[in-house]
Amino acid sequence: MNFLQFAFNNVKRNARAYFAYFLSSAFMVMIFFTYAMFIFHPDLAKSEMGRMTGIGMEVAEYIIFVFSILFVLFSIGSFLKARSKEFGVLSLLGATTGSINRLVFLENLIIGVGSIAAGLAGGLLLSKLFLLLSVKVTGMNRLPFYMPWKAMGFTAVAFLVLFVVLSVFTLVFFRKNRVIELLGGGSKPKTEPRVSWVLALLGVALLTSAVLLLKGGDGLDFSKVMLAAATGIWGTYFFYTQVTVALIRLLKRSRRLLWRGTRLLWVSEMAYKIKDNARMLFMVTVAISLACMSVGVILAANAQNERVYTDNPFAFSYGVYEQEFVEADMAWIDEQLSKQGVRYETLERESFFGYIGSSNFYVDVVSRSEYNKAAALLGAKSLPEIGKGRAIAYAMEGSAAANVLKGETIPLSLSFLEEPLQLELQPSVVSLTGTNSHTSVVVLSDADFAGLKNGLSAENQNRLYRNIDFYIPAWQQKGAPGLQDPNIVIGKSLYYGMMNRLENGVTDNYMSSRGRAYAETREQLSMLSFVGIFIAAIFSVSSASFLYFKLYSELNQDRRMYHSLSKIGLGDREMRYSSSLQIALLFFIPVVISGIQTMVVLSLLGARFLLGDVTVPVLTATGAFLAAQLLYFAVVRSRYVVQLKRVMV
Template sequence: MSFLQFAFNNVGRNARAYIAYFLSSAFMVMIFFTYAMFIFHPGITGSEMGRMTRVGMQVAEYIIFVFSFLFVLYSISSFLKARSKEFGILTILGATSGTINRLIFLENMIIGLLSVIVGLASGMLLSKLFLLLGASVTGMNGLPFYMPWKAMIFTTVAFLLLFLFLSVFTLIFIRKNRVLELLSGSSKPKKEPKTSWLLALLGVGLLAASVMLLQRGSKIGEKEVMLAAVTGVGGTYFFYTQVAVFLIKVAKRSKRMLWRGTNLIWVSEMAYKIKDNARMLFMVTVATSLACMSVGVILSINTQIAKLYAGDPFAINLSVYNESDLKKDLGWIEGQLNKEDIPYETVRTETIQSSVSGGNWVYVELASLTNYNKLAEKAGAAPLDQEIPQDQGVLLYSADDPPKDLLGLEGETVSLESPLSHTFKISEKRPARLFGAGGGKSLIVLNDAAYDKLKRQIPEDESGWLSSDVRFLIKAWDRQGVPSLQDPEVAMTVRLVAENRERLDDGETKNYLSARGDSYANTKQGLSMFIFVGVFIAAIFSISSASFLYFKLYSELNQDRRMYHSLSKIGLADREMKFASGLQIALLFFVPILISGIQTMVVLSLLGSAFNLGEVTVPVLVSTGTFLAAQALYYAVVRSRYMIQLKRVMV
């Protein structure tokens, strides 16, 4: 038998340990190869969306490769630790350190090469499906199948170099150990897990600091977000290494709970398992939290853009910056609508933007009572049917996104600052449809005379604070819900906006056209690309997390087999063994998901107002529930395989 055959046999005989690592690596290669196919596709750079998709795919490639590096590094180190006894026996039989290093190198490269081959083959089999799915999700034209030689070479070189580097790098784990340590393997008695109440308090303090930093609402900045992320990650690490072990030790002091059923077995073992697996659980929690937050943000944004579309009754809006161009611009738009035989109504609106100082600096839009009622009548909304005194104003706000900095001003006197100078009292506040005014946040309606007086105060060089628009109400395009990307409204408004952009570039007009259908389509397409990229990255995180747990359980399998074999001799039944070991495995699988769900809910709830995410509860529950369901599937598979091994040693 040659040395290469010896390495192949070792891989085959340790298939139970290597299978999860192999399948996860092959899945990473497949996804990496799929994205590379998009990047190198000859038809993907022909459109603006194609360039955006290519950039998104490149970012995904970097994320996958970095995560693959960490995943392979952790996996190899786990295998070396689990097989240390084998290496000790080989050393006694005369194998030199160079021979063992060569064996480890060959085994890692065999698995790496097989992963690349299977990943490329799987990617090729599913390539047509991925191209169709990717083109559909990102809103691009159909991408034909092509022979992706560049993608294959790029993927093969990238991952072979990855496995080569890590195979060489991890050899240092073996060189540091003496023969006696290798022979001991996982049989060495474990020391009682130690905790420090100071470090436990530090962990709790870091988590509390992270929450406090995120409570700044709309005032939160990039520094606060980064610092909150650092303190949150640090607090999560100390939670597993200190706080969780400390809580288990406290639970062990309750004899009433500890001496009931099989609690003594699993509670005592959990302290060791949590301590031993703290870093792994920390990595799984952080990776899952990032994935859950990404999915939650995407779902929240998707809900928000649907609300923005549904909340704007006017399909087209022409912002007037040059009155001399207005007549021909209106003629051009009306001609396009008449050509398609689409009935419409128009309404001219005008607002003033100004900053309001009322304890906190915010920007609002001001409208006259007559102008607002004219707009509300066209949109079918309730008008303001009261007279507004000269020195007062009515605050209208979006019920879905109320301006927290202004809601406390009812009955108070506030002042307009740049570019105006005016003081008035907020006489009333009420939710209303704002039709896009103030970015959907707030609008202050004034007496007509007070509004005209403010309008005359605007300096000529600051006329940009005065907004004038012509809005098109097209009832034929009203619907329940949001349109598809192939809807006639979307198709026409996307074309109109593109033509207006060309007219602006050519100097034919200075007026700017926008449309709710075009805005929805652009945001939806960009969001779809992130969904396409994010779903597979989240899948990699999920599968790799399950693989991490499988590796750790396998490395502790021999120790658990010896323990349950001894317990079975003194009367432990199969049912009790399954309950105790199953509960320990369940805690390792599900605690990181639950912690990730709590972190995601807290972070997105606190950041929701700052980044206009709206209601985040449902998106967070959906994202966390999806990961929980996937983890339940992995748990069922791993538990069944683990129980088979433990049942064999029961007397």
């Protein structure tokens, strides 16, 4: 038997340990390859949507590769630690450090090459399905199948370099260990987990600081968000390394709670497991949190896009900047809609652009009579009289302006006024609706609006905006439309036709399209969903692999413990309950913590970034990860309990 065969046999004998690592690596290679196959597709550059999707997938490639580096580095380190006793025996039999290094390198290379081959094979098998799915989700034209030699070579070289470099790098883990230390393996007795109350309090303070920074108010900016992310990450690290140990120590002080059934066994053991696995749990929590936040943001943005569409009753809004072009533009619009057999009504209105105080929360400022004209057209109730210096305000639920419009007064800033108007909010018995494509409206009395209009100086006359809104009764269906619905197709055509007139100097006026805005936002979110769903899947699979590796590295120690306990009366049922509960806590604590973090972060940032109500999206994203983790838990738990059952007396 030569050295290569010896390395191959070692991998085969340790198949149980390497199986999850092999599958996870192959899965990452497969996703990386399918993205590369899409990026290198010869027809990708023929459409704007294809180019945008290609850029998104390039970013995803970088994310996958960086995460793969961390995953492989962590996995190899875990395996070396679990097999330290085996290396000690080899050293005792005369194997040199160089021989062991060569053995480890060959084993890692065998697994790496195998996972690359399996990943490429899986990617080729699913390539046709992937291309069909990508076209359907992103809304691009048909992408025919092609033989992706370039993508295969790029993927194989990238991951082969990754496995070779990290295999060489990880050899330093045991190079300095003496034979007696290697033979000891993980059998050395552990000291009771210690806790630093200062660091535990620091962890709580950091998590609290992250929440306070994200509240931010009007002063929230990118630097504060990054600082909140850093403090939140460090707070999560101290939560696992210090706070959890402190909580378990406090729990162990209560004999009434602890000394019942098998609680003493699994609570005491969890103190060691959480402390030993703190870094791994921290990594898993951060990975799942990032994935949950990404999925939650995409789901929330998609729901908000649908709300913006359904809350806007007007299909088009024509902005009048130069009066001389209005007649010709309106004739052109009428011609385009008449060709399609579309019947419509128009509504002319005047408004100001305003802001709430010094914030960037935009509102549409209209008079009561202007709003009532829109209400009459839409079949809504008219507003009652509004007193001087008072206003009635509306903000779409979940929008940035919704919270600041709940007080008794509002400071309304207009660009042509030096100081904000201090308006008293008048309760409305009428449920307001949006009057155009914007989400928030402030309705003034006719006298106050006329005063602002008449007080405009000559140079500020352009601050009064005049719009002609198009109401199409046939397009007022409930819910969001499909991308091939007439209001989307005609909306895009009319919008781009007007943009062409604008670019060619035929007009200086502008027209917005409700359908076009909805469709383009939906297409962009579909692309992000397509890219993000596979990255989230990689994070999920890898987090389960991390937990499997750590449990396998502690398997021998648990075997000895349960073997000893079985001699003094511990039964199979108690063993299954205790071990299952410990494994469940390791699997589900990161998901629960990630869900809480995601809910807090997106709830604080949702209104500012127009995400609306994020409760359902966050629960959906967290529930998906929880379901995946439940599946992994069921598989790992069954295999782990079988191994422990074999040592029971």
